[in-house]
Each structure stands twice: as structure tokens, then as C-alpha cells.
Amino acid sequence: MSEIKRIEVGARMSEAVIHNGTIYLAGQIGTPGKSVAEQTQECLAEVDRLLALAGSDKTRILKAQIWLADIASDFPAMNGVWDAWVPAGHTPARATGQALLATPEHKVEIIITAAL
Template sequence: MANEIKRIGVGARMSEAVCCNGIVWLAGQVGNPGDSVEAQTRTCLAEVDRILAEAGTDKTRILSTQIWLADISTFAEMNKVWDAWVPAGHTPARATGEAKLATPDYKVEVIVTAALK
């Protein structure tokens, strides 16, 4: 069925991801509270990899990414990790902004939309 909805990591408040019509939308991924921006970014991106694999796709199929930083002055620290992770030739459309996150211990949140294989 073309409009079938598949939910991954279903919880009481939200799912880790939702797949429909060849697209997967991931919930915002955060790192370990209190870790550095670089460490939190690595954790976020590892979770993105894990969830995309569970959905049946990978980071070469990412269409768009939103990255929220608690402090935009950490942009270069986050990008250091991002640039090493994102596959050359497969960079998605991306926006990065500053936002107050769910807790002051979170420094970065990554939200991804990808095409399924």
C-alpha cells in the first residue's frame, strides 16, 4: 500500500522516525547532556545512522537537515564533526540556527529527512 505509515521507536509522546511514501522523517536527535558540542554532535549523527539503517536507508539519501545549536558560536565545533561525517557528493540541503533546547545540558539537536531505498 503506497500510503502505508511505518513508525520506528514508538513512544508515548513521539516516534524516533516515521516512514511514508518513500520518505523517512526523524525526530530531533540529541547527545549526552553535558558533553561537549563535538561529542554531542557525534552522538546525534551516530543515532541518525542507526535510525536510518533501521528504516532501510542511509546518510547518502538524506534530503534535508536542520541543526539547532544552543549557542551559535559553537558552529565551527559542530561543523568539524559534520564535515567528517557527511558523504562527499551527498550533502543535503541544510539549515543551522540557534535555539533554546529542551534542557541547558543539550548543546545540539539534529533533525533529518531522508529518502528510502
């Protein structure tokens, strides 16, 4: 059996799980009530931190799933932060959709799958 490593294990979920050279991050959210740009910056900073704990970095991201509470209003601002953060030549496969998030004050949630 191949090993499963869990990072920052909680009662409900782990912040990251590593299996067969792939890192699966839990959905990352920002501080409720902040702008979508600020929440996106916070999400991506947490992605950076968790990938470093796992022994990887954002150049190794395979897939990103991004959920916005209001895609019509917030897509451009979120993309502005994303585009400044993702390294040129290392853009992952990505999907962005609209969803009800944990609270009405949450504007974005980002889920990442990356390689070691």
C-alpha cells in the same frame, strides 16, 4: 491510502516515521554536559542507526535542520564533526539556527529527512 510506518514508537513520539518513500526522524540529541563535538557525534551515530532501521543511509539524506544552543561558540566544532561525517557528493540541503534546547546542558539537536 499510503502506508505509514513508525519506528521506535513512544507515548509522545516515534523516533522515525516513513511515508511515501520519505523518512522523517525525530530530533536527535546527545548526552547533556558533553562538548558540542561529542554531542554532535552522538546525534549523527543515532541518525545512522535510525536510517539503517528504516532501510536507508546517510547518502539518502534530503534535508538536515540543526539547532545549536550557542551558534556563535559552537558552530565551528559542530561543523567539524558534520563535515567528517557527511559523504562527499551527498551533502543535503541544510539549515542551522540557534534555539533554547531541552536543557541548558544540551548543545545541539539534529533533525533529518531522508529518502528510502
